[in-house]
Amino acid sequence: MTRILQPFEFFAPSNLEEALEILRTYGRDVTILAGGTDVLSRMKIGALQPKSIMSIQEIPDLDFLEYNEKDGLRLGPMTKIRTVEDFPGVREKYTSLYEAARVNGTPQIRNMGTVVGNICRSSPSADCACALLSLDAQICVRSAKGVRWIAIDKFFTAYNETAIKPDEMVTEVRILPVEDSTGTAFIKIGRLSQDLAKINSAAQITLRNGNGVCKKARISLGAMAPTSMRAKEAEKLIEGKEVTSDLLYQAGQKASEETQPITDLRSTAEYRKRVSAVLSHRVLKLAWERTKN
Amino acid sequence: MNKREIKITLNGKEYSLEVKAHQTLLQVLREDLQLTATKYSCGIGECGACTVLINGESHLSCLTLSPTVHGKNIQTLEGLESNKGLHPIQEAFISEDAFACGFCTPGMIMSALDLLQRGPKPTQEEIMEGLAGNICRCTGYYKIIKAVGKAAQQMKERK
Numbered sequence: 414m415t416r417i418l419q420p421f422e423f424f425a426p427s428n429l430e431e432a433l434e435i436l437r438t439y440g441r442d443v444t445i446l447a448g449g450t451d452v453l454s455r456m457k458i459g460a461l462q463p464k465s466i467m468s469i470q471e472i473p474d475l476d477f478l479e480y481n482e483k484d485g486l487r488l489g490p491m492t493k494i495r496t497v498e499d500f501p502g503v504r505e506k507y508t509s510l511y512e513a514a515r516v517n518g519t520p521q522i523r524n525m526g527t528v529v530g531n532i533c534r535s536s537p538s539a540d541c542a543c544a545l546l547s548l549d550a551q552i553c554v555r556s557a558k559g560v561r562w563i564a565i566d567k568f569f570t571a572y573n574e575t576a577i578k579p580d581e582m583v584t585e586v587r588i589l590p591v592e593d594s595t596g597t598a599f600i601k602i603g604r605l606s607q608d609l610a611k612i613n614s615a616a617q618i619t620l621r622n623g624n625g626v627c628k629k630a631r632i633s634l635g636a637m638a639p640t641s642m643r644a645k646e647a648e649k650l651i652e653g654k655e656v657t658s659d660l661l662y663q664a665g666q667k668a669s670e671e672t673q674p675i676t677d678l679r680s681t682a683e684y685r686k687r688v689s690a691v692l693s694h695r696v697l698k699l700a701w702e703r704t705k706n
Numbered sequence: 707m708n709k710r711e712i713k714i715t716l717n718g719k720e721y722s723l724e725v726k727a728h729q730t731l732l733q734v735l736r737e738d739l740q741l742t743a744t745k746y747s748c749g750i751g752e753c754g755a756c757t758v759l760i761n762g763e764s765h766l767s768c769l770t771l772s773p774t775v776h777g778k779n780i781q782t783l784e785g786l787e788s789n790k791g792l793h794p795i796q797e798a799f800i801s802e803d804a805f806a807c808g809f810c811t812p813g814m815i816m817s818a819l820d821l822l823q824r825g826p827k828p829t830q831e832e833i834m835e836g837l838a839g840n841i842c843r844c845t846g847y848y849k850i851i852k853a854v855g856k857a858a859q860q861m862k863e864r865k
Contacts, residue, residue, distance in 0.1 A: 414733065416749030416768075423707050423727035423773055446771065453730075453769040454750040466727075468774050495763075519839025520817065521754060524763040525770075607838050 416457040422465035428472055429555070432582065435467050437557040440579035443467050447491055448526040450518070451534050469582070480506065485590040490529040490583050494518070494541065497528055507588060508703065509597035509615045513544035516606045529583050532568065535575045538610040538636040538679075542569070544599045545586070546633035546641050547615035553585035560584075569640035592628075594620040596703025600696045601635075602688065603679075610636050611680040614668075614692045616700040618656065627651045632664065632697060636679070637672035637689055644668035644693065656701055665694030710773040716741075717785025725772040732756045732767035735782060743783035743812045754840030757813035758782050764820035764839070783812040786819070794864065795819060795857040804853035806844030814840045818854045826862050830855065 424443070426432040435443060444463035446452050447470070455461040469475060469490060476491035480502035488497065497503050498514035517523060517531065517540040531541040532552070550565040554577055563576050570576055577583065591597065601613040613635040619628045630651040632644045647668035654660055669690035674682045713722050716739075725734055735741045735758070747755035749768050756768040759781040786793040795815050798804070805811045814837060821828055821836030828836060833854045834847075842850060 414736075414746045414749060417733070418728040418730065420708060420726070420728045423710065423771075425710075425773065425776075446774070449771060449774070450751055450766070450769050453771065457750050466771070468771070470774055471776075519754065520820065520836055521757055521764045521766045521839045522751065524820075525765050605838070 418453070418456055419462060421463055424465060424467040425471050426467065426469070429475075429584070430557075432467060432469060432472055433555060433557040433580075436580045436582060439465055445469060445533075445582055447530045448493065450522050450526040451530060451536075475584070478503075482590055484587065486588045488528060488586050490527060490585075492528055494523040494526050494528055494531065495520075497541075498523065506591060507544075507548055507597060509544040509547060509599040509617065509700075510541065510588075512599040513540040513601075513613070513615065516601055516603075517541050519607045522607075529586060532565070532586070533575060533577065533583060535569045535571070535573050535640055537572060537638060537640050538613065539641060540599070540601060540610060540613055540635070542641045543610075543613045543633050543635040544597075544615045545588070546643060547599075547617045547631040548588045548591075548597065549617075549631065551587045551589075552583055553587065554578075554581040555584045556581040566643060572639040591617070592619050594622060594704050595629075596700040596705075598696050598699035598703060600692060600699070602692060609679060612636050612685055612689055612692055614689070614696045616693070616696045618651070618697065618700045618704055620656065620704050625655050627654060627656050630664075630697075632668055632693055634668065634672060634689055634693060637674045637685060639673075642672070644671045646671055647693065651697075658698065661697040661701060662694050664697055665690045665692075668693040707773075710776065712773060712776040714775055714777070715779045717781060727771070727773050729772045730768055731758070731765075731770040731772050731775055731780070734772045735767060741782055741784050745809055745812060747809070752841070753810075753813075754817060755810055755813045757816040757840065759816055759820060762820075762823060764817050766839075781816070781819075783815055786815070793819075794860040795822070795854070798853040798857035798860065799850075802849050802853035802856060804845065804849040805842075810840055810842045810844075814842065814850055818857065821854070822858055822861060826858060828854070828858060 442464040446468045475489045477489040504511040599615040617631040630648045647664040674685035745755035747753045751769045
């Protein structure tokens with residue numbers, strides 16, 4: 414075998430306190446391993462060389478997924494992408510997250526990889542991360558010192574960097590219940606559905622009761638900037654106005670103006686810029702159509 | 707720690723092994739246990755040749771650290787054959803000529819097994835999605851998809 418791993422110190426704490434103590438002691442030198450799909454593949458190509466690895470797989474109660482009308486959806490740091498995809502509550506209430514989870518890698522990757530791992534990697538093309546951004550997810554991080562919540566909008570700080578400090582780890586992601594007359598959608602453009610995205614986009618639209626005026630709009634885009642991003646000017650354009658196909662077209666144009674794409678092996682900046690206008694229009698329209706259900 | 711004692715159930719048998727922390731499950735299977743059906747190809751989770759089942763679900767053994775499989779149930783292609791003979795998926799791959807060089811076959815069969823355990827009657831589209839994590843460079847996939855459909859039919863009839 415040519416792609417092998419270099420030796421490292423391995424930890425497998427059996428409870429959360431022990432894990433937080435390891436993080437407090439080793440900080441940046443320890444890499445957290447959940448599903449392992451991203452950590453191990455990056456180690457094998459030499460992009461990541463951790464001194465130590467801490468598996469959180471043996472800590473009980475980190476693999477949970479629940480929905481109730483009050484708290485909304487709660488998921489844990491060991492909750493697999495496949496579990497999220499298969500959960501009826503996700504499909505019914507947060508369709509965009511279901512649609513993102515379905516195409517977030519191959520069946521094997523979805524069996525292994527976690528949704529929390531998908532956001533902690535802070536890759537600009539991450540599918541679940543893009544959907545969670547448009548759903549205003551809240552992220553709970555814990556250290557030996559205590560707990561804090563971070564809005565996902567403040568979570569992705571740079572390419573491959575997040576607001577998590579070296580002694581912290583994510584212990585929960587929460588999405589509040591969506592309001593009535595809300596529609597959500599996610600669409601990815603890639604060579605094959607399981608490939609990394611050339612562009613992905615997710616939207617959430619809530620209408621005021623009884624009329625077609627938009628109360629809340631969210632549009633997020635992936636692989637269009639150093640991190641997954643919200644197109645906030647486009648959101649402002651829609652909010653408070655009566656939603657029409659033409660308005661959503663204009664919002665798509667606006668969203669595209671807010672992006673800063675690069676050229677890489679999956680696509681060119683020029684293509685991304687043009688197609689992001691079409692894609693965000695399309696995903697907004699789909700979310701709008703779903704407000705009727 | 708740099709080494710770990712692990713206990714696993716592999717193809718129905720209990721094993722106690724000492725593994726190095728940086729060994730992948732694939733290395734332990736192929737190099738320590740000489741179970742060479744599971745293949746190494748890309749090494750970074752793109753091709754699916756190293757697919758095994760862990761607790762019944764398809765996993766990439768090249769991206770699985772061996773110390774993390776402690777206490778788990780692992781199935782490789784070697785465990786599919788029983789005293790009744792070959793598994794229906796294996797039989798269908800033979801009768802449909804679903805391989806040429808055969809290198810991707812163990813991974814394909816393990817992914818097919820995960821798929822058929824989830825739902826006994828997959829559509830062609832579901833078979834294609836279920837095998838989306840396995841690359842074959844010979845067959846063009848057509849015969850593989852047909853074989854999995856046939857295996858699904860036979861597994862249902864046997865029940």
